[in-house]
Amino acid sequence: MTGAFPGELVLPFVVRVERADPPARTDALEAAARGALLMLTSDDPTWAAAVAEWDGRRIRKVVRRARGAEWRRALTVDGLDVVQGTAQLRVYPPVPVDDWPPELSRLQVAGTNLDDPEEPDPPAPGRPLVLLSPHAAMSTGKAMAQVAHAAQLGWRAADEAQRTRWAADGFALAVRDASESQWQTALEAEAPVVHDGGFTEVEPGTATAAIVLP
Template structure:
């Protein structure tokens, strides 16, 4: 596994326990240097993709960009600059010719059960190419789906049952979750497990737990113990869109 994700390990516990208001504080950033990873969701008019499958594709695609061979080569400078700051992701929807056009930009496309998502190499937001900037951010909602059994060996990404999110918002959050999960697994020496996950093309199972199950798994004020003892990683959102600052949006649990 590339070391590109190491900075996430160093920041994880402190980020999860810092005051909620500070999560959205961007006073230390130069606006010209703000970077984001575009996550493009293929949402055709007919047929529309299954919501769960689309989120699982997005989760795998975001991690695949970070672990691709190019991450240690031509993509490394942009990935390194992005991971060293806030790991923003911006989900957009595309169809038809616009979906085809984003394949001219560096990134990785993942397909799960007919649903497709493409994560692009992070870039300065101020330099977003027209193939991406012309795509809509809003309108990514899809009907809830009824997923089947969890694939053997796949980690489960639990969406917060008390926080409604559009498919676009949820896609960004599950992408954060796979990155954090892979980073912490690598740091804790779980190399065989990472290889097994890679053999599954980093497949996940995105599910919504009961409120009681969510509360029981939530790491609370001790994220290090939650990871060490239960294999649970939490994604805490800065609150720029849809949710309040400091909201835990996803819990990733290694099987």
């Protein structure tokens, strides 16, 4: 497994997963993708230096889950709230990979798996579409990090007019599991593709997600 670089920063996410009322998988995935963009473009001056440093390095994100009192503690740490359908997510300014705020450091990372109670609607036309690879099996938590990576790559690839429209639309997007043909079409169109660092669940270099810009 590839090790972390000295002083490496990570973008922390916490998703609310109550035992009796967990969010739908697609909502959680889309919340993570939007959360990365909202933090990346935040105008909060106290976060600017950390965000710029993080964005200038290899991009890393970690998703943890919380419920009940854990979630209430997570809300006391400075960050941004993202509500996407049934999903509630909080994204925080980047921190050193081994120095999370104590309110977040004990939250669970592994084993976050969610389901969609019904098939998601077709993506709305004209919006960015993040595709998860049909060749990479991942937990929901891992997939959330990958679609957030893809959204960030999409932002880098977008021109100024695309960025302006996207931001004005609240970074609306869709996340879907790609079919074999959808994935191949995206690759042939040279869509931005995430190649994972291999820290968890998949081998280093695995293509996990791509983003198709309108």
